[in-house]
Amino acid sequence: GTSMATPHVAGVAALVWSYFPNCSNKHIREALIRTAEDRGDSGCDNKYGYGIVNAKAAHAYLHNNGCTFDVGPAVGGCQQWVSGTLPPTSSPTPFEECPANKKHFKLALTTDQYPAETTWKVSRRTEQIISGSGYAAFTEYTVNECIANDACDFMIQDSYGDGICCGYGNGSYEVWVDGVSRRTGGKFQSSETVDLCPPTTAPTPPPTSPPTDAPTSAPTSAPTPTPDQPTASPTPGQPTASPTLSPTASPTLSPTASPTLSPTASPTAAPTLIVGETGRTLLSTTIDVQNAQNVATINFRNEYTNPVVVAFINTRNGGQSVSARIRALTSSSCELFMQEPDNQGHAAEWVSYIVVESGRYILEGDIVVEAGIASTTIIHRQGQGFNGHPVQFQGAFSSTPAVLHSLVTHNNNDFMASMITNVGTSGFNVAMEAAGSGKNSASEGVGWIAFSPKTGSTSSTSFVIGIGKDGTNDGVTDSPHVIDLIGNFNGTPDVVVSVYNPRGADGSWARGAGISTMNTQTVYAEEDQVGDTERTHTDEFFAWAAFTAETDLVATA
Template identity: 40%
Template sequence: MPSSMPSATPSIQVFLCDIPSSMGVVGLADSKIVAETGKVVLQNTISSDIFVNITFRRTYSDPVVLAFVNSRNDWNSVAPRVKDVTPNGCIVFMHNPSNSSHGTELVSYFVAEKGRYELHGGAIFEAGSHDTSTAHEGGQNYIGDQLWFTEPFQNMPAVLHTLNTYNNADFMASLATTITTNGFQIAQEYAETTPSSIVQETIAWIAFETGSGTSTGQKYIVGIDDNGIDNGVDNVEYIIEFTSVGYETSPDLVAAVNLENGNNGAWARGSGTFSNTQQGVFAEEDQEDDPERSHTNELCDNERHHESELISWVAFEVAWVAFESCSDLIQAI
C-alpha cells in the first residue's frame, strides 16, 4: 500500500512552464491573475514514490487544481490526482487501480482561485471544492452530493473535477453528473476496484461557460459533446477537434467525465492522440474485476470502455513566450 506521504523525492521533475508570471502583459498586477495552466511529465505512479511538486507562478488565497493525463504511452489504467494544495503550490501524481507502476505520461493542470470570474474576452468560470465521503461503486446507481452554482450559467456548463487530497492512500477518482445551469452532483469514483477504505476527500471542480475565443491574447476553447457512440478503451476514441482555434503547439487541456450512463464507473484519460489540432479521449476503466474496458455513451468532460459519453472539455492556448503552454488567465476589470 503506498504511503500517503512518500519519503522519496521525485526522481524527475519536468516543468514545461519556466516563464515568469505575467510575461508579455505590461503593467499587469498578479492580483488580476485568477488562474494558470501548465504541463508536467510524470515518469511513474505514486506507488513507486514518483510525484511532482508544482510551484504556482503566483500566490493564491484558496486555489483548486485540475489535472488530466493527455498521453497514453502505457495502456494500463491510470488516473491523475492532486494533494497538498497550498496558496503557493501542490503535488501532482498518477495512481493506477492495481497500485503498481506505470509508464511516463504527460499531464496538463489548471489552477484557479475559488470564486466566480469573468475573464478578459468574456469567458466565465466558477471554481470551488467539496469535501465528501460519498463514493460510487461500479455496478451501483450513481448518487452524488448536490452542489449549486453561486448564480446560473446561461447554458449547461462544462464541469471539470479532480481529487485534491490523498487521505485514503489508495486509488480513487471523481465523477460529476446531473449537470444543469444551476448546479450538479459530485462524488468519489472507485469503479470496480476494492478500496482499503472510503474516507472524506476534497474534490476540486471548475464549471466553465462553453465557447471559444481569446482572453488577453490566449486562445481558448471550452465545450461539451456527446458523440452518441461508445468511447471506452476497447471502443473508439472521442476526438476533441480544435483545428479552427489555431494553436501552434498542443494546448494545456484538461477533461473529465460528467455523466455516467452506464454504472461500471469511469474517468477521462487521453487516448494517445494529442497535438495542436486534436485531443483523443477515452472513458477509462479499471481492470480489477474484469479486463474489458468497453463503455456506453456517457457525458465526458473532456477525461476506457464506457457508454457513449458527453465529453466536456477546456483547453487554453500557450500563454506567454513560446505560445506553447502556461497561460495566465486575467480577470476582467
C-alpha cells in the same frame, strides 16, 4: 525490484526515443545515464546503478545536445559510460566579412519531427536569392550568406500548417542581419515573414519645450525700474553692461500664489487580476513506485488564497488504467501524481492542469468561471446508480457549463477518482468514483471548475471550452472521443478533460487516448481492470477546456 525497474526504464527510453527518432539506441541510453538522479554511493554503484531515471531531464539533454556526442563502446554495468564527458567540439569557422554592397544574413534553424514540411527563402523584391529545404528531423542548422542590401524578405513555411513548434518537437528559428537578431520564432501556422531591412529613419523634428507648471498670472517680462531705484554695483570681472535689478525691486509671487501639481498619481491602466493559470508536466511513473520521481511539486506562477486544481493525463504511453490526482494543495503549490487501481507502476505521461481561485469570475474573452472544493463521503461503485452531495453555483449559468473535476486530497492513501453528475445551470452533485476497484475512503475533497462553453482568443491566449458526446462507445477497446482543436493553437495547448454526467454503470474517468497535439486531443472513458478486465464502455459526455500553454487567467469582473 529489478522486475519492476526494467519495464519502467524501458518505457521511459521508448518515450524519449519517440521524440528523437534519429538518435541511436546508444544515444538514448547515454542520455538516460547522464541525466539520472544519483542515489546511494556517489556515481555508479551496484544497488542503484547510475541512479533514478528522469525522462524530462533526458529529453532536455537531447534537445540541447542533439545526437552527435560520443557514446563509447556498448558495454554493461557501471562501465557503459566510459568517457563521462562530452567530446570537445571544434571551434566554428569564422564567417568572412561581407563587401560594402552586401549584408551578412545568418539563420539558425532547429527542425521538428517532420522536417520535410519546412522550407525557407530570402527574396529581393520578386527575385528569390537563397533558400533551404530537405532537412533531417531534430537537427540544428546554421546558414551564413552575404546577400544584397535590398534583399528584405525572409519567409519560413510549413506545408502542413502547424509551424515547427511545439506539437511535434521544439523546433525554432532565429535570423540575424549584420549581427543583429531580427526575429526568433517557431510557433506559426503555414508561414511567417521577417523584414530584413532596417526602417527608413524619419527626420527628427526640433524639440518642443515642455509645458511648465508656472501660473498664467506670472509676468512675461521684467518690470522697468523707476529712476529713483538704485542699481546694484557691478561684480568685479563681470560685464558692466548687464546690470541686475535690486533683489527687492524684482517682483516675486507670494509663496501661497505658486500653485503646485495635484499629488494624484498619473493615470495608469487598470490593474490586472490574475485568478488562475494553466500548465503541463511530465510524470515518470505512479506514486506507488518507491524511489522514483513519481510526484511533481507544481509551484504556481501566481499566489492565491484558496486555489482549486484539476488535472488530466493527456498521453497514453502506458496501456494500464491510471488517473491523475492532487494533494498537499496550498496557496502557492500542490503535488500532482498518477495512481493505478492495482497500485502498480506506469510509463511516463504528460499531465495538464488548471488552477483557479475559489469563487466566480468573468475572464478575458467573456468566459464565466466558477471554482470550488466540495467534501464528499459518497462513493460510486460498479453497477450502482449515480448519487452525490449537491453543490450550488453562486450564480446560474446561461447554459450548461463544462465542469472539470479532480480529487485534491489523498486521505485514503490509495486509488480513487472523482465523479460529477446531474450537472445543470444552477449546480451539480459530487462524489468519489471507485468503479470496480474495491477501494474505499472515508472522505475526500473534490476540486471543480465550471466554465461557460466558448471558443475564441484574446491578446494573451486562445481557448476551446466545450461539452459533448459522439454517439459511439468510448471505452479503451472502442473508438476514442475526438476533441477538435484545429485552427485555434500554434502549439500543443494545456487541455483538461473530465467525464460529465456519467452514463456507464461500470464507472469511468477521462484519460488521454494517444493523440495530444495542437489540433487534436483524443479521450477514452477509462475503466479499472481490477474487478472487471473488459474495457468497453458506453458513449459518455465529456467536458473539456484547452488554453494556450501556460496561460494566466485574467479576470475582468
